[in-house]
Amino acid sequence: MSGTHTDVPSMVATPLVLPVVADEYEQCPVTDVLRRVGDKWTVLVVVVLGQRPYRFNELHRGIPGISQRMLTRTLRGLEEDGLASRAVFPTVPPSVEYALTDLGRSLLGPLSAVADWAVEHQEQIARSRARVGQERFTAGGVQEPSRIAAPGQ
Amino acid sequence: MSGTHTDVPSMVATPLVLPVVADEYEQCPVTDVLRRVGDKWTVLVVVVLGQRPYRFNELHRGIPGISQRMLTRTLRGLEEDGLASRAVFPTVPPSVEYALTDLGRSLLGPLSAVADWAVEHQEQIARSRARVGQERFTAGGVQEPSRIAAPGQ
């Protein structure tokens, strides 16, 4: 995070001068994009389209759990952001082909980084979740940290 | 999931307190992690904690828009996944320090890849969204692709 996109507070807890997003929140572009990526199907669709162009129902069959509605919405989102293209072939019955744009393909790399991380650490995460879940019952005492923080501000 | 044995439910109905999540979709670990990353605050919190450990209210002040509720939930999520640690200092008033674990820090790199991509292409995306938004009204004709797909079957 090369640090220029969001007014993340610097090292010291400063009085905090935020450029106030006066109106509603639009957040930083990172958050914005991340929410796209975080929805249930976008990543999967991008990855599949990363292989080759797909027709609508072909894509539908290629991604088992998805509904037509969500496939359509996801594709519209990608199209709107310029990540995927939509080509309509005026045949009967109509044929529509979706493909990643250059921009869309440029996302594949960064996406893979996170995806690889997820694959690599999935078991560790799963174990952590299980462990924390158990500790809910055993509910031990308070940790004894190596140093004591002075709360006195 | 767990197997091939046909364990016929016996006379006794299983008490079933916990929804043992025979749920159809647990999806792949990638999707699972991506949804965590895709929620509204997780990434921001991870990035901020990536700088140094923070106390709760310090973190609260450091992330302008977030509510206590969502900060708590986000931190609990990170803790559950083993990405962040929570250290309680038995002082008065109490002091709680949050920090990234090694696992959490290992996510910073991959996350940066996507974040940098977002920063780098935010304007292109914004222009695309604006353009598509306009085309909703001008609503042009059908594209004329270079080849004709045979709809076949």
Add this chain to the structure above:
DNA sequence: CGGAATCCCAAGCGATACTG
């Protein structure tokens, strides 16, 4: 075939109030 429209439930999230 490739959608759009509608319905409806569940999850995400924010605001507020209360607590140890």
Add this chain to the structure above:
DNA sequence: CAGTATCGCTTGGGATTCCG
């Protein structure tokens, strides 16, 4: 200080139906 509890609004998303 560091939370928890409750409420209600807003989105996300699945199922179904209809249409060019």
